[in-house]
Amino acid sequence: MRSQSQLRTVLAARVRRHRTTIGLVLAVPGALALVLLVLGPVSWLIAGHTVRALNGKDQADALNAVRETVLASSGGVAVLLGLGYTARTYHLSRRGQVTQRFSTAVGQLASEKLESKLGGIYALEHVMAESAQEHATVVALLAAYVREHAQAPVPAGAELAVPAPRTAPGRGTEPATDIQAALTVLARRPERPEARRLDLRSTGLAGLILRSFDLGHPPRLSRAYLTWADLRKADLRGADLREAILNGADLSGAVLASAQLDQAQLAKASLRGAHLSGASLLGTDLRGADLTDAVSLTAEQLSGAVLDEHTVLPPELAGDPWVVARIEACRVWQERHGEQPADAPAPTARALL
Numbered sequence: 001m002r003s004q005s006q007l008r009t010v011l012a013a014r015v016r017r018h019r020t021t022i023g024l025v026l027a028v029p030g031a032l033a034l035v036l037l038v039l040g041p042v043s044w045l046i047a048g049h050t051v052r053a054l055n056g057k058d059q060a061d062a063l064n065a066v067r068e069t070v071l072a073s074s075g076g077v078a079v080l081l082g083l084g085y086t087a088r089t090y091h092l093s094r095r096g097q098v099t100q101r102f103s104t105a106v107g108q109l110a111s112e113k114l115e116s117k118l119g120g121i122y123a124l125e126h127v128m129a130e131s132a133q134e135h136a137t138v139v140a141l142l143a144a145y146v147r148e149h150a151q152a153p154v155p156a157g158a159e160l161a162v163p164a165p166r167t168a169p170g171r172g173t174e175p176a177t178d179i180q181a182a183l184t185v186l187a188r189r190p191e192r193p194e195a196r197r198l199d200l201r202s203t204g205l206a207g208l209i210l211r212s213f214d215l216g217h218p219p220r221l222s223r224a225y226l227t228w229a230d231l232r233k234a235d236l237r238g239a240d241l242r243e244a245i246l247n248g249a250d251l252s253g254a255v256l257a258s259a260q261l262d263q264a265q266l267a268k269a270s271l272r273g274a275h276l277s278g279a280s281l282l283g284t285d286l287r288g289a290d291l292t293d294a295v296s297l298t299a300e301q302l303s304g305a306v307l308d309e310h311t312v313l314p315p316e317l318a319g320d321p322w323v324v325a326r327i328e329a330c331r332v333w334q335e336r337h338g339e340q341p342a343d344a345p346a347p348t349a350r351a352l353l
Contacts, residue, residue, distance in 0.1 A: 098131050102138075109145060117178045121145075125185045135192050142182045143199050150179045152204035152230040162290045162312075163250045163270045169233050174207035183208060187219035187239075197245070198224040206230050212238025218260065247285075257296070263344075281305040283344040287330075299323050304347035306330050322348065 101123060108120030121142065128138040174180065186198060187210050198221065208231060210219035218240040226246045233253040243263045250270045258278040268288040277296035282304040290312040291297060297314065299322040307327045317323050326348045333345035 098127055098134065102127050102134060106141070114177060118181055121178065121181045121185055125189075128185075129190055132190075132192060135190065136194065136196065139186065139189060139194070139198060140196070142186055146179055146182050146186075146200060147203055150175060150203045150205060152202050152228065154202050154228045162268045162288065163228075163248060165270075165272065166232065166250065166252070168253060169206045172207075173233065174209065175205055179205070180208065183210060184215070187221060188215050188217070189220065191220070194223075200229060201225045201227045202229065204230045205234060206232040208234040208236070210234075210236055210239055212258070222260075276301065282347065285344075286311050302326055303349070304344070306344045308334075 105120040105123035105127065108116045108123065111117055111120070124138045124142060128135050175183070183200075183205070203226070210221070212218045218238050219236070220240050221236075221244055222240045222242040224241070224244045226244055226249050228248045229246065229250070231246075231249055231251045231254050233255075234251065235255045236259055237255055238258045239256075240260045241264050242260050244261075245265045246269050247265050247267045248269060249266070251266075251274050252270050252272045253274065254271070255275045256279050257275050259276075260280050261284045262280050263283040265285045266289050267285050269286075269290075271289055271291045271294055273293045273295065274291070275295045279301065281301045283306065284304075285306045286302075287306055287308040288310040291314065292312055294314055297317065299317055299320045302313075302317065302323050303326050305326070307323070307330050309327060309331075311327070313323065329345050329348050
């Protein structure tokens with residue numbers, strides 16, 4: 001003889017199996033009751049005293065007109081509810097598809113095969129493009145992937161000094177294919193508000209190529225954390241690095257022509273031999289930075305940067321009156337506003353010399 005719990009289990013299984021039939025059986029009487037309610041008490045309630053005061057055929061005609069109006073309105077409400085339910089179902093279905101694609105892409109990143117990794121990276125790009133809700137998650141995931149697979153050791157005492165000169169990367173040196181792909185996806189991510197900075201601290205990215213004419217628009221690395229990153233001989237022509245934090249980064253030999261470096265922090269960074277033709281340096285913190293042998297750097301560019309007596313400049317610029325005046329202006333500004341002023345002093349003009 002079956003126990004009470006077994007009977008409940010069997011009954012629940014039968015209910016699940018015949019759920020549709022039970023639903024129809026309950027829905028039909030419910031729908032009939034609703035129609036009768038609308039045609040009866042509801043219609044009389046809406047008709048009000050005016051229709052009740054009529055007699056005979058006039059009252060019947062008026063009541064029928066009220067019923068037709070009520071039924072038409074009820075039909076419209078039902079259509080709207082149906083549309084709302086359909087939209088909600090579509091949203092949930094699409095959300096489920098995005099979640100499934102995200103999970104599959106994450107699994108591909110863990111593969112040993114390069115093809116699978118690349119597929120996962122580009123699948124995540126599609127997820128990010130289609131779902132603003134997943135934007136921050138995808139950015140954080142790809143940044144973590146780069147940090148994990150392209151680590152660069154932080155030099156001892158990096159907080160105190162410019163990175164020591166290192167051997168220039170060999171010809172053709174560049175990040176691994178999957179790292180380059182992940183950074184390309186991050187650099188062309190949709191322009192949306194981001195609460196957190198792109199975190200690429202202490203990454204080894206020597207030979208990285210992110211050029212504006214390759215991506216069709218400036219590679220977006222603005223506000224990125226690139227502290228102590230190894231960017232030797234990186235090609236960042238036209239890149240958007242505004243407000244990026246590159247303190248202690250090694251950009252020796254990097255190509256930064258036409259790059260936007262406004263308000264970026266490059267304190268104690270190495271820019272030895274960097275190409276800076278047309279780069280915008282308005283408010284760029286270059287205190288303690290090493291610009292030895294910097295190519296195509298002009299006094300006019302430096303007139304809007306933040307400099308100090310520890311900034312190492314090419315000999316032809318170190319004694320330029322415009323640069324000397326700028327260093328003095330920054331010194332006075334720093335004395336007045338503290339060690340880390342929120343804003344940089346206004347650009348120094350030749351007319352003030």
